[in-house]
Amino acid sequence: QVQLQESGPGLVKSSQTLSLTCTVSGGSISRGGYYWSWLRQSPGKGLEWIGHIYYGGDTNYNPSVKSRVSMSADASKNQLYLNLNSVTAADTAVYFCATGYRVHYFQYWGQGTLVTVSS
Amino acid sequence: QSALTQPASVSGSPGQSITISCTGTNSDVGSYNLVSWYQHHPNRPPKLIIYETNKWPLGVSNRFSGSKSGNTASLTISGLQADDEAHYYCCSYAGNNIVFFGGGTKLTVL
Numbered sequence: 484q485v486q487l488q489e490s491g492p493g494l495v496k497s498s499q500t501l502s503l504t505c506t507v508s509g510g511s512i513s514r515g516g517y518y519w520s521w522l523r524q525s526p527g528k529g530l531e532w533i534g535h536i537y538y539g540g541d542t543n544y545n546p547s548v549k550s551r552v553s554m555s556a557d558a559s560k561n562q563l564y565l566n567l568n569s570v571t572a573a574d575t576a577v578y579f580c581a582t583g584y585r586v587h588y589f590q591y592w593g594q595g596t597l598v599t600v601s602s
Numbered sequence: 603q604s605a606l607t608q609p610a611s612v613s614g615s616p617g618q619s620i621t622i623s624c625t626g627t628n629s630d631v632g633s634y635n636l637v638s639w640y641q642h643h644p645n646r647p648p649k650l651i652i653y654e655t656n657k658w659p660l661g662v663s664n665r666f667s668g669s670k671s672g673n674t675a676s677l678t679i680s681g682l683q684a685d686d687e688a689h690y691y692c693c694s695y696a697g698n699n700i701v702f703f704g705g706g707t708k709l710t711v712l
Contacts, residue, residue: 529605529706530640530648530691535699543699579647587695588638590659592647 485510485517487580487593497602501570505563505580505593513538513558518586521554521565523576524595531576535586536563543586570600606631606692606704613710619680622707624692625673630702632673636695639668639677642706643688652677679709687711 491503505519512519520535534544536554544552548567555564563580577597581589607625614620624637631637639652650659652668655675667678675694679686692704 530642530693530703531605532693532701532703545700581647583650583653585636585653586699587634587636587701588650588653588693589640589648590650590653592649594647 485582485591487582487591489578489580489593489596491578491596491598493597494599494601495570495574497571497600498569501565501567501574501598501600503565503578503580503596503598505565507561507563507582511558512556512561512563515539516584517582518584519554519556519563520581520583520589521563522579522581522589524579525573525576533565533567533578572600572602574598575600605702606694608690608692608704608707610705611708611710613712614679614682615712616682616684618682619678620682620709622677622679622690622692622709624675624677624694624704626675626694626702627673630694630696631670631675633697634695635670637668637670637675638693639666640691640693641686641688642691648691682711684711 486508515538518535521533553566577595579595581592583590635655637655640648642648651666656668
């Protein structure tokens with residue numbers, strides 16, 4: 484079974500770049516067939532899909548963050564990366580990485596990591 | 603594109619059935635049978651309980667069932683149990699490899 488673990492700074496200053504890593508075990512991110520996604524949940528709010536990367540490197544992003552986000556992957560480390568630039572307090576959230584066989588559902592999730600944007 | 607619309611809260615007694623609605627548009631829920639539902643307990647990752655509108659992932663109880671009519675998808679939980687108390691989120695494919703979530707519904711088991 485695929486397992487995911489998010490890591491990265493818990494505190495980011497406003498206007499700077501949020502960078503997170505998702506380490507995958509139990510399956511290769513380069514094997515194909517999986518969509519590797521980032522999602523978040525802001526305090527007191529619902530889940531928001533940020534975007535995904537497919538094993539060939541194709542990416543798709545939520546229009547709400549598309550101008551600020553980039554995702555990448557390193558198959559040799561079996562890791563996924565999220566970069567979100569020009570952050571504001573509205574980007575404070577628990578960030579999850581997740582995956583599934585199809586773009587439209589998320590079968591395996593990481594535990595999530597809290598990122599707070601400070602002024 | 604807006605998030606899908608869910609009721610903020612629902613409640614029910616143990617053993618009863620409840621239904622949570624998820625209303626979208628004819629660009630997402632109405633166009634695709636690709637709605638998924640997630641159960642989210644505090645301090646745990648969300649858990650997939652329904653995918654492709656009415657399919658169960660391996661190991662998920664059939665007390666959870668999904669359906670759709672027009673632009674509205676629904677999650678029904680039968681035989682309510684105390685552990686069902688959680689937030690529930692719907693998610694729909696919206697074309698162009700993009701998905702959107704609902705705002706979430708808090709289920710209280712009385």
